[in-house]
Amino acid sequence: MITKVLIAEDHESANISVQKTLEELDITNIAYAYYCDDALNKITQAVKTDSSFDLLITDLYFEPDGHHQQLPGGMDLIDAARKVQPDLKILVFSAENRPAAIDQLCHNDGIDGFVRKARNDARELKEAIREIARHRRYFPRHVKQLMEKKNTYSFSEVDITIITLLAQGMLQKDIPTYLQRKGITPSGLSSIEKKLNQMKSVLGFSKNEQLVAYCKDIGVI
Amino acid sequence: MITKVLIAEDHESANISVQKTLEELDITNIAYAYYCDDALNKITQAVKTDSSFDLLITDLYFEPDGHHQQLPGGMDLIDAARKVQPDLKILVFSAENRPAAIDQLCHNDGIDGFVRKARNDARELKEAIREIARHRRYFPRHVKQLMEKKNTYSFSEVDITIITLLAQGMLQKDIPTYLQRKGITPSGLSSIEKKLNQMKSVLGFSKNEQLVAYCKDIGVI
DNA sequence: TCTTTTTTTACGGGAAACCGTAATGTTACG
């Protein structure tokens, strides 16, 4: 049974609607945090006073606003919270819409549920909380379909590194030495050219500028 | 005085919190639309039956979901709504965070207010509605500062055209003929190179990829 | 109108990127 919930969410409006959803599920013992550090603090305190939370509902991205934070994002909070209270249920409520990132989250990061901020998010939120209360996990049904639709090419770590460097102004011919220093392979100039050509050919592009624009659009860089 | 409001917002959760904010302002005559087409429909009907809305609160981006829509986004809705009911107050409530896009919106698109989905958005929303009720316009205070900070170079029409073409994959050497066909001057290859060099030098860049990435970030392309 | 100034365009040498091919290095498997 879920009775005590912590909401970690910097957007006031999102916070409000999560609260309302919880109230509709007759959950009234709710705490709020607008920063990850504050959230972790509340979790730690609750554990100490033997009144720990049953569920953490958290966003992934928290906007920096001057106040320096130890935990910059939701993922950091999740990792830290798991250490303090391993049995804490965690539900991610985020606008993340990059299929690869969602997939990663659902399968590898040991969370109990994910609800995307989208059309029917309030309804989904309710359902997710109900499922988690029954010790089941809740994930969007069509993650795989999303994967296939949206991302015609799945960028590797190196791919993204290369494109990022280009977008930062590094000359192509200087990338090999950079990769070598970082211990990343492959690092040969030909390999970099090959990777760029692969990406461009799959996506039907002809120039690096297109690639950079595309990656900015879909948010991988 | 604002008594009748239409909320156009595809996210259920955002819709809920806007509703709650309105209720706290003692506005209870609220209609909802999860699609732009539906929103325009409701506005048109209200005008016909002489019970028109005082205020439209709308998002900018509506996620496509299979149902084909005439009006794909909030900007289209705004344009259409203005035609149907010129005196309708319009408040944009969006997660848009690209300074150039926000600036464009606030200064050129004839809306009455803009609130960004961010940390204190609910509070800002209230203030914005109060201001609009007094026939004043409400915009984030620091738009100009943001602009000045972030955008050290003001892009001309031609600048943006050139960068857009590059981001679409056109070869630099092919741009002159394109510009000639469109009747845009200057169109010489040297002039294009000069303009690119100007932009890059002012912004401290060395490669076109940087320029494309930057323009994507601030939203000019 | 003629000159001066500015803008636009043309040209050419050199650097970087592009592209195909070949050599080298790595891994897998019999």
Add this chain to the structure above:
DNA sequence: CGTAACATTACGGTTTCCCGTAAAAAAAGA
């Protein structure tokens, strides 16, 4: 161990881009 299959790297020729200079054109001023 040897060989095939694959990945990575090296090399050379061609194209495109970069950059400086100078010519041509347009605009401004006297």
